Amino acid sequence: MSGERARRIEGALKVTGRAEYAGEVRPDGMLHAALVQAEITCGDVVGIDDSAARHTPGFVDQVSYDDARSLAPSTATALIREPVVHFPGQPVGLTAADTLLAARTAAARVRVDYVERPSVAAIDQALDEAYAPAMAGRIIGASHRGDPAVALTGAHLVVRNRYQTAVNNHHPMEPHVVVCWWEGEQVVVHTSTQAVYGTRAIIAHALAMPADDVRVVCRYLGGGFGCKGQLWWPWMLWTLTASKRTGRPIRLELTRAQMFTLVGRRQETVQDLAVGFDATGRLVAIEHDVLAQTSTHGEYCDTTAEVSRRLYACPNVRTLHRLVRTNEPQPIPMRAPGTAPGTFALESALDEAAEQLGIDPVELRVRNFADHDHDADVPWSSNSLLQCYQVAADRFGWAQRPASATVVDGRWRIGWGMATTCYPAHRQPCRVRVRLQPDGTIVVQCGTQDMGSGTYTVLAQMVADALGVPLSQVTVELGDTLLPEGPFSGGSQVTASMFPAARQATDALRAQLAELGMGHDETLADAVQRIAPDGIEAEGAATANADIDVRCMSFGAIFTEVGVDADLAEIRVRRVTAAFATGRVLNPLLTESQHIGGLIGGIGMTLLEQTVTDRSSGRIIGDNLADYLVPVHADMPEFDIALIDEDDTYLPGGVKGVGMLGTAGIQAAIANAIHHATGTRVRHLPIRIEDLLHELPATTPGALPSMSE
Amino acid sequence: MTVVTATSLDEALDALAGDPSAQLLAGGTDFMVEVSFAHRRPASIVTLRRVDELKGWWRDGDTLVLGAGMTYTELQAEPFLDVVPGLAQAARTVGSPQIRNAGTIGGNIATGSPAGDTLPVLVALDAVIVLQSAADGERRVPWNEFFLGPKRTARRGDELVTAVRVPVVHGRQEYLKVGTRNAMVISVAGVALVMDDDAHTVRVGLGSVGPVPLRAPAAEAFADSTIDWATMTIPDGGAAQFGALVSAAASPIDDQRSTAAYRRHAVGVCARRALQRCLS
Numbered sequence: 001m002s003g004e005r006a007r008r009i010e011g012a013l014k015v016t017g018r019a020e021y022a023g024e025v026r027p028d029g030m031l032h033a034a035l036v037q038a039e040i041t042c043g044d045v046v047g048i049d050d051s052a053a054r055h056t057p058g059f060v061d062q063v064s065y066d067d068a069r070s071l072a073p074s075t076a077t078a079l080i081r082e083p084v085v086h087f088p089g090q091p092v093g094l095t096a097a098d099t100l101l102a103a104r105t106a107a108a109r110v111r112v113d114y115v116e117r118p119s120v121a122a123i124d125q126a127l128d129e130a131y132a133p134a135m136a137g138r139i140i141g142a143s144h145r146g147d148p149a150v151a152l153t154g155a156h157l158v159v160r161n162r163y164q165t166a167v168n169n170h171h172p173m174e175p176h177v178v179v180c181w182w183e184g185e186q187v188v189v190h191t192s193t194q195a196v197y198g199t200r201a202i203i204a205h206a207l208a209m210p211a212d213d214v215r216v217v218c219r220y221l222g223g224g225f226g227c228k229g230q231l232w233w234p235w236m237l238w239t240l241t242a243s244k245r246t247g248r249p250i251r252l253e254l255t256r257a258q259m260f261t262l263v264g265r266r267q268e269t270v271q272d273l274a275v276g277f278d279a280t281g282r283l284v285a286i287e288h289d290v291l292a293q294t295s296t297h298g299e300y301c302d303t304t305a306e307v308s309r310r311l312y313a314c315p316n317v318r319t320l321h322r323l324v325r326t327n328e329p330q331p332i333p334m335r336a337p338g339t340a341p342g343t344f345a346l347e348s349a350l351d352e353a354a355e356q357l358g359i360d361p362v363e364l365r366v367r368n369f370a371d372h373d374h375d376a377d378v379p380w381s382s383n384s385l386l387q388c389y390q391v392a393a394d395r396f397g398w399a400q401r402p403a404s405a406t407v408v409d410g411r412w413r414i415g416w417g418m419a420t421t422c423y424p425a426h427r428q429p430c431r432v433r434v435r436l437q438p439d440g441t442i443v444v445q446c447g448t449q450d451m452g453s454g455t456y457t458v459l460a461q462m463v464a465d466a467l468g469v470p471l472s473q474v475t476v477e478l479g480d481t482l483l484p485e486g487p488f489s490g491g492s493q494v495t496a497s498m499f500p501a502a503r504q505a506t507d508a509l510r511a512q513l514a515e516l517g518m519g520h521d522e523t524l525a526d527a528v529q530r531i532a533p534d535g536i537e538a539e540g541a542a543t544a545n546a547d548i549d550v551r552c553m554s555f556g557a558i559f560t561e562v563g564v565d566a567d568l569a570e571i572r573v574r575r576v577t578a579a580f581a582t583g584r585v586l587n588p589l590l591t592e593s594q595h596i597g598g599l600i601g602g603i604g605m606t607l608l609e610q611t612v613t614d615r616s617s618g619r620i621i622g623d624n625l626a627d628y629l630v631p632v633h634a635d636m637p638e639f640d641i642a643l644i645d646e647d648d649t650y651l652p653g654g655v656k657g658v659g660m661l662g663t664a665g666i667q668a669a670i671a672n673a674i675h676h677a678t679g680t681r682v683r684h685l686p687i688r689i690e691d692l693l694h695e696l697p698a699t700t701p702g703a704l705p706s707m708s709e
Numbered sequence: 710m711t712v713v714t715a716t717s718l719d720e721a722l723d724a725l726a727g728d729p730s731a732q733l734l735a736g737g738t739d740f741m742v743e744v745s746f747a748h749r750r751p752a753s754i755v756t757l758r759r760v761d762e763l764k765g766w767w768r769d770g771d772t773l774v775l776g777a778g779m780t781y782t783e784l785q786a787e788p789f790l791d792v793v794p795g796l797a798q799a800a801r802t803v804g805s806p807q808i809r810n811a812g813t814i815g816g817n818i819a820t821g822s823p824a825g826d827t828l829p830v831l832v833a834l835d836a837v838i839v840l841q842s843a844a845d846g847e848r849r850v851p852w853n854e855f856f857l858g859p860k861r862t863a864r865r866g867d868e869l870v871t872a873v874r875v876p877v878v879h880g881r882q883e884y885l886k887v888g889t890r891n892a893m894v895i896s897v898a899g900v901a902l903v904m905d906d907d908a909h910t911v912r913v914g915l916g917s918v919g920p921v922p923l924r925a926p927a928a929e930a931f932a933d934s935t936i937d938w939a940t941m942t943i944p945d946g947g948a949a950q951f952g953a954l955v956s957a958a959a960s961p962i963d964d965q966r967s968t969a970a971y972r973r974h975a976v977g978v979c980a981r982r983a984l985q986r987c988l989s
Contacts, residue, residue: 411982567978568887608890612965622965624746626895634892689971 005589006471009457010220010450019220022190023177023253030179031060033239033252034103035262036093036110038085041618042119042296042327045083045092045112053095053109058102062110063242064093071206071241076233079297085114086297087327088619089261094238096250121618123268123293123324130291136321137303137338143375146316148276151285155276159352163273163345164684165667167293167611168266168604169628170334174222175259178236181249186213191236193218194228195488197447200481202233203240219479224451225601226333226490227263235262260623264332265611267292269304271345276316281359283314283368288345294323295330302331303338307346309375310551311422312368317375327618333490335601336663339423344685347419347668352681355404361418361672362389362398362557373551381552381650384581385420388557391642392579393418396559405679412563412572415677421665425552425583425656426493427545431484432501434463434509435537440525442467442474444502448486448494449479453659454590458495459502461587466506469524484539492554492657495586497542499653504540512538542652552648554656556580558599558665560637562673569692572635573603573670579642583656591658592641598662599639604631606667610686711753718762718841721869724755726843729866731755735763735778736811738804739820763815763871771877774839777815777870782806784814784827793875795830795882795901802826802886805893818855819870821862821921828856828922829901829914830884831873839872840864849874856921880904883983886916887975889966897967898975900955902983909938911987913980918959918972925980928954932984941988948988952981 013019038045050062068080079090092112097103120126133141152158178191187209193199196216204211221228235252243250254262269292276285288308294300305319334340354361369386372379393399398418407414433445444463450456460474477483487497513536518527528536545552558578564571576599585591608629612621622628648654667685674692675681682691713731715721725731732751734740735758743749757763763778773792775784783789784800803809803826817825818838831852838855841847844867855863864870883902888894899916911932915923928951935947943951956977961969 568975570887572891626742627965629890629894632890632892632894635890690968693971693974 003585003588004461006457006461006587007589008454009460021174021220021222022179022192022218025179025190027181027249030249030251031096031098031246032100032103033094033096033242033250034107035091035235036095036107038088038090038092040085040114040116041088041121043085043114043116045085046115047113048093049111052111053106056102056106056109058098059106060098061096061242061246062093063238067241068238071237072208074205075298076202076230077206077237080234080238086295087329088617091235094242096242096246119327119618121327121613122615123326126324130322130324132320132322133299133301136301139303139306141301141321143309143319148285148287148316148318151316152274152276155284156279157277157353157356158274159349160274161349161683163271163348165269165341165344166685167268168334168609169260169611170225170227171259172223172225175254175256176228176232176263177253178239179249179251180240180243182244187240189216191216191218192221192228194224194449194451194490196449196479196481197485198488206237216481217479218449221449221451224489225335226337229332231264231330231332256625257623260611260620261329265329266334267302267331269341271304273345273349275349275353277353277357281357281364281367283312285316286314288319290321292323293326293328293331296325296327298330300331302341304342306338307342307422310370310373311420313370313374328613335598336423336660339660339664340605340667343419343421343664344667347665348671348683351672362393365389365420376551378549378551381550382646382648383555384644384646385555387644388555388579388581391644392557392559392577395640395642396577398559404676411566413566413677415562415673417669417672417676418557418559419665419668419672421556421558421661423492423554423660425496425554426491427497428487428493429543430487430497430501431539431541432498432505433484433537433539434505436509436524436528436535438528438533438535440528442469443477444474445477445483446486446498447481447483449489451489453594454587455494457590458586459498462499462502463506466503467524492659496655496657499655500542501540503653504542505538508538508540512536550650552651554582554661556661556665558669560669560673562670562677564674564677564692569689571607571674571687573637575638577640579644580661581644581646582658583646583648583651584654585643585645586655588643591643594658595641595662596639598659599666600631600636602663602666605685606670607686713755714759715755715757716759718760721755721757721760722841722843725867725869728753733757733819735813735816738808738812739816772874773877774872774874775814776872777813779814781809781812792877795884795903796827798884799826799830799901814873815870818873819862819864821856821860823859823919823921824896824917826896826899829899829916831875832922832924833901833903833912833914834875837874838870839874840868841871842868858920878903878905880906881987883986885979885983887979895966898972898979900976900979900983902980902987904987909933913955915959915976918961918976923958925955925958928958943988948981948984951984952977955980
C-alpha cells in the first residue's frame with residue numbers, strides 16, 4: 001500500500017525554469033501566428049481580402065476557410081471549414097509571419113466582409129427555443145422515478161426555489177499554445193493539452209494521415225481545468241495547415257482575452273428545484289429542472305441535476321436538463337462539471353429545509369443517506385459519506401454551532417455552513433511500460449500527461465512501491481504519443497486508470513525476472529546485471545470500469561466558517577474543514593493539495609468569478625484578469641483536510657479520483673454559512689456585497705451593473 | 710516609436726523639452742496596462758528608471774521630500790512606517806510584491822487616477838508636488854491645484870514630477886481600502902486619516918469616490934471641534950457622525966467594480982473606523 005507524502009518529483013525542474021513547456025519549444029526558422037477574429041456576432045463570411053496584410057513586413061502566409069476545405073469534416077474542423085460566424089471573436093483566419101508583432105499587424109489588416117444575421121446574446125432572449133438534449137455529459141438528459149408531483153403535493157414541507165450560477169472561465173496560468181513542424185509527411189506537435197493521444201487522433205483524422213505519422217508532445221502543463229481539449233483543436237489545425245504550406249515551424253499562442261472565448265467556459269445555469277420532506281425530515285420527492293446555455297455550433301450540457309438523482313435516498317425524483325442556443329462561446333466541462341452548480345442548488349435547498357424542519361443540517365443529511373444508488377438501483381462500490389460527515393464535523397467543532405446570526409467577532413458577523421460533495425469515479429483504458437535499466441534504475445512510461453496535479457509523482461510511487469525500490473530510482477516519462485497510450489486528463493480519472501496498468505506492468509516485470517532466474521534475495525540491480533544486461537521491460541494494460549452492476553463515486557463533506565463585515569458586507573471565508581473519501585489514498589500530500597486547489601476554485605466560483613457578456617452583442621466585457629476576479633492568497637482561509645481511506649474492493653487498486661471533489665459542495669457550504677451569519681439567503685453565484693446590503697441597490701442576475709470603463 | 714532611456718534628470722528634461730507629447734515610463738504599472746489593452750500607442754517614450762536624481766528621500770526641516778522614483782516596496786518599510794505610516798499602509802495595499810517593486814509614487818501622482826492608492830494620504834497630508842522643466846526649472850504645486858480630473862493633472866508636457874513634499878506630522882495615521890477582493894485589486898473606496906496631535910486637527914483624504922482625490926472639510930471641522938484632545942476621545946455617536954459627513958463629501962460614480970451608493974457608504978464606514986482606530 002502506498003501513502004508516502006512524496007513531493008512532486010518534477011517540482012525542482014518547474015521552480016527553476018528547467019521544465020520545458022510546449023510554448024518554450026523554439027525550433028529554427030519558426031514563424032509566429034495570430035488569429036483574425038470576427039467583428040460580428042452572427043452571420044456569414046462572404047469575403048476575405050488579405051492584400052493589405054500581405055504587404056506587412058515579415059508576412060509569410062494567411063490561411064482561412066478555403067485552405068481547410070480539404071480537411072475531413074468533423075466537430076474539430078467545422079469552424080474552420082464553414083465560413084459561418086457563431087459568436088463574436090470567432091477566428092475567421094490565421095496569419096503567419098516572422099515575428100509575433102508582424103503576425104498580429106497582418107491579422108489586423110485582413111479585411112473580412114460579412115452578411116450579418118440576427119443574434120441571440122443571452123439565454124433569456126430565446127427561452128421559447130429551449131430544448132431538452134438527449135444527453136447531459138455522459139448521462140441521459142432526463143430522468144423520472146416514482147411520482148414526484150403527487151409526492152410533493154402530500155409532503156410535510158416543500159422547499160421550492162430558483163438557483164442560478166454564472167458563466168465561469170477556466171484560466172490556467174499557461175495559455176493554449178502550439179508549436180508544430182513537418183518532417184516530410186510526418187508532423188510534430190508540441191501543444192498544451194489535456195490529451196496528447198486525443199489530439200493525435202483528431203489531427204490524424206482531420207488530415208487523413210496515419211496516426212503514427214503524428215507525434216504530439218506535452219511534457220508539462222500549466223493547468224487545464226477542462227479547457228485544454230477539443231475546443232482549441234480548430235485553431236491548432238489551422239496552424240498545422242499553415243506550417244505544412246510554408247514548410248516552416250509555426251507557433252500560435254492564445255492571448256488572455258482569447259482564453260475567454262476560444263477554449264470553452266462553465267455554462268451558466270438557471271435551476272428550478274423543489275424538494276419535499278415528510279415530518280421526520282426524510283426526502284419524499286425532488287424535482288430539478290436545469291436551464292443552461294450552449295452555442296449555436298455545438299451542444300454541451302453539464303450533468304447538473306445528477307446529484308439530485310443519486311446523492312440521497314428518495315423514492316420520487318424527476319430531473320430535466322434543457323439548453324438554449326446563443327451566439328456566445330461554447331461551454332465545456334470545467335472542474336467539477338455538473339456537481340459544482342448542481343450541489344449549489346441541492347445543498348442550499350437542504351439547508352433551507354433543515355432550518356424550516358428544525359433539524360441540524362448534518363443530521364438531515366444523515367437521515368437521507370443513500371445506502372445504494374437509488375437512481376440505477378445498484379450498490380455503491382463504496383460510500384463513506386457518513387464517516388466524512390462525522391470526521392469533518394468533529395474537527396470543525398460543529399456540535400458547538402451557535403444560533404443563526406448571533407456571533408460577532410469585531411466587525412465580522414460569523415456564520416457556519418456545511419454541504420455534501422460527490423463526483424463519479426471513472427476510469428479509462430491505460431497502458432504503462434516499465435523498464436528496468438542495466439544500472440538498476442527504473443523508467444516508467446505512459447502517454448498521459450501531468451496537468452500539474454502530481455501524475456509524475458504518483459506513477460513513480462506506484463512503481464517504486466511495487467518493485468520495492470526508492471522513489472529516487474524511478475524516472476517517469478509522460479506527455480508524448482511515442483509512449484504507450486494513456487488516458488486524457490479529465491474527470492479525475494488518470495490516477496485510478498494508471499494504477500492497475502502500472503501494477504500489471506510491474507507484476508509482469510517481476511515474472512520475467514523470476515523466469516530468468518532472479519534469486520530470492522537478489523536486488524533488482526544485481527539481477528538485471530546478471531541475467532538481463534541490456535535491461536528488461538514489461539507492459540501493463542487496464543480497461544475502463546464496466547460500471548453496470550455497481551456505482552462508483554467519491555464523496556466528501558465540507559464545513560466552513562465565514563465572516564460578513566457588519567457594515568461593508570465584505571465576505572471572507574475564514575476556515576474550511578473537509579473530509580473526503582476517495583478510495584485508496586496514494587499520496588496524502590498531493591491529495592490534500594488537490595482538495596485545497598479544488599476548494600479555492602470553488603471559493604472563486606462562489607464569491608468572485610463571473611464572465612460578463614454584453615447583452616446586445618454577446619461580447620465578453622472585461623476579458624482580462626483584472627476584471628475577471630479569481631481569489632488571491634489574501635482571500636484564502638485556513639484549510640483542514642481529512643482523508644478518509646476506503647477499502648474499495650470493486651475498483652482495481654481501489655483508487656478513486658480526487659480532483660473534482662473540492663470544487664463542488666463548497667459553494668453551498670459558503671452560501672449556507674452566509675445565511676447563518678446574516679439571515680440572508682442568496683440563491684445565485686457569485687454572491688456579492690450588494691446581495692447582503694439591503695439598504696443599497698441589490699444586484700439581480702441578468703440585470704448587471706453598468707460597465708462604464 | 711522612439712524610446713529615450715534617460716540616465717540623468719537633465720537628459721529626461723531635455724527629451725521632454727524636445728517632445729512634450731512623449732509618454733513617461735517609470736514603473737509601467739499604469740502605462741503598460743494601457744498598452745496591453747491597446748488604449749494607447751504613443752509615438753515616443755522617455756524612460757525614467759535610470760534617473761538617479763528621482764530616487765531616494767531626504768528631510769527638509771519638518772518636511773519629508775520623497776523622490777518620484779521611490780517604489781511602493783521602499784515606502785511600505787522603515788522609516789516611513791514611523792514617519793508617514795498612512796503612506797506606508799497605502800503603499801502596502803498596492804498590487805503584488807512584483808507590482809510594488811516596479812511602481813513608483815511619482816507614477817501614482819503623475820497618472821492621477823482617482824483610484825491611486827497613495828493619493829488619499831498625500832491629500833490628507835496637504836502634499837506639494839514638485840515639478841521641473843528645462844525651460845522653467847522647479848515649480849511647486851499644492852495637491853489641490855495639481856489634480857484636475859480623472860487622469861488629468863497640472864503637469865505640462867515638458868515637465869517631470871520629480872518629488873513630493875509632505876509634512877512630518879505628529880499623530881496617528883490610517884489608510885483603509887475597500888476592493889473587490891482582499892489584495893491585488895483596484896480600490897473601490899479608499900480613506901486616509903491623519904491626526905495632528907500638536908495642531909489638534911484631523912484631515913481626511915478620499916480615493917475612488919470622485920474625479921480627483923478629495924478632502925472632507927466639514928467632517929474634518931466636526932472632528933477638530935468634537936474630539937477631546939486631552940483624553941483623545943470622542944463622544945458617543947461622534948465617530949458615526951464623522952463617517953456620515955465623510956460620506957456626504959464623496960461624489961462617486963457607478964462602474965464595473967462597484968456602485969456609487971456603495972462607495973459613498975464605504976468611505977463613511979472606513980472613515981469612522983479609521984477615526985476609532987486613531988483614538989483607541
